Amino acid sequence: xxxxxxxxxxxxxxxxxxxxxxxxxxxxxxxxxxxxxxxxxxxxxxxxxxxxxxxxxxxxxxxxxxxxxxxxxxxxxxxxxxxxxxxxxxxxxxxxxxxxxxxxxxxxxxxxxxxxxxxxxxxxxxxxxxxxxxxxxxxxxxxxxxxxxxxxxxxxxxxxxxxxxxxxxxxxxxxxxxxxxxxxxxxxxxxxxxxxxxxxxxxxxxxxxxxxxxxxxxxxxxxx
DNA sequence: CAGTTGATTCGCT
DNA sequence: GCGAATCAACTGG
Numbered sequence: 470x471x472x473x474x475x476x477x478x479x480x481x482x483x484x485x486x487x488x489x490x491x492x493x494x495x496x497x498x499x500x501x502x503x504x505x506x507x508x509x510x511x512x513x514x515x516x517x518x519x520x521x522x523x524x525x526x527x528x529x530x531x532x533x534x535x536x537x538x539x540x541x542x543x544x545x546x547x548x549x550x551x552x553x554x555x556x557x558x559x560x561x562x563x564x565x566x567x568x569x570x571x572x573x574x575x576x577x578x579x580x581x582x583x584x585x586x587x588x589x590x591x592x593x594x595x596x597x598x599x600x601x602x603x604x605x606x607x608x609x610x611x612x613x614x615x616x617x618x619x620x621x622x623x624x625x626x627x628x629x630x631x632x633x634x635x636x637x638x639x640x641x642x643x644x645x646x647x648x649x650x651x652x653x654x655x656x657x658x659x660x661x662x663x664x665x666x667x668x669x670x671x672x673x674x675x676x677x678x679x680x681x682x683x684x685x686x687x688x689x690x691x692x693x
Numbered sequence: 694c695a696g697t698t699g700a701t702t703c704g705c706t
Numbered sequence: 707g708c709g710a711a712t713c714a715a716c717t718g719g
Contacts, residue, residue, distance in 0.1 A: 524711070526711075533711070534711085535711075557711080559710055559711070559712065560710060560712045560713075561710090561712095562712080562713080563712050563713070565711065565712080567711085580711060582711090600714095604713095604714095608712070608713070609711070609712075610711095610712050610713065611712090611713075653711075654711075654712095655710090655711055655712070656711060
């Protein structure tokens with residue numbers, strides 16, 4: 470009873486507020502790591518964001534994951550050590566960033582979907598010239614762009630000594646009721662169980678996260 | 694405000 | 707060759 474029990478540390482031996490996230494933080498189950506990353510900070514060079522939306526990808530057994538069909542040159546980093554970045558290129562023009570979680574060989578990762586710029590605003594603004602601040606980091610590709618992440622950063626160790634890329638724990642405790650969950654976004658044919666489980670996590674009442682709207686196909690009127 | 698559509702390169706089959 | 711863990715512009719209300 471001497472030790473004050475912090476409810477936020479159930480299941481994860483959490484780092485203290487504001488401390489750098491060690492590799493052990495990422496070496497847990499992806500469904501534990503993903504929500505625990507909300508409110509945490511990611512620094513890449515001069516820019517720092519506070520994470521407000523993430524998505525879990527559960528390795529080789531997850532049909533929605535790039536790792537589903539086994540390791541390839543592109544996805545190899547996912548099969549490696551936790552704490553490294555997996556950055557991929559998509560739709561012919563966008564980069565998106567993940568952080569690898571779990572045990573080596575399991576290939577699970579957390580997609581970083583949205584955040585809020587809290588440092589290096591000058592540099593961020595230069596990268597997102599003419600775009601409303603709210604859209605700087607809303608969506609995985611926008612987030613990666615604002616942070617300056619590209620393919621060359623895939624494989625970077627966020628727990629390394631370099632320190633150019635690093636995660637830090639939230640500045641204050643994130644109340645569990647603020648953590649919302651829902652289906653993943655944009656995962657086509659997400660495959661059976663993956664659709665049944667909410668593997669997307671975000672912070673309620675964050676302007677950087679658009680409210681989840683279930684896709685409602687409107688009866689399209691046929692002109693003919 | 695919200696729904697639709699074109700853009701454009703890479704990775705894998 | 708096809709489809710993609712998306713975005714920004716444009717449409718109509």
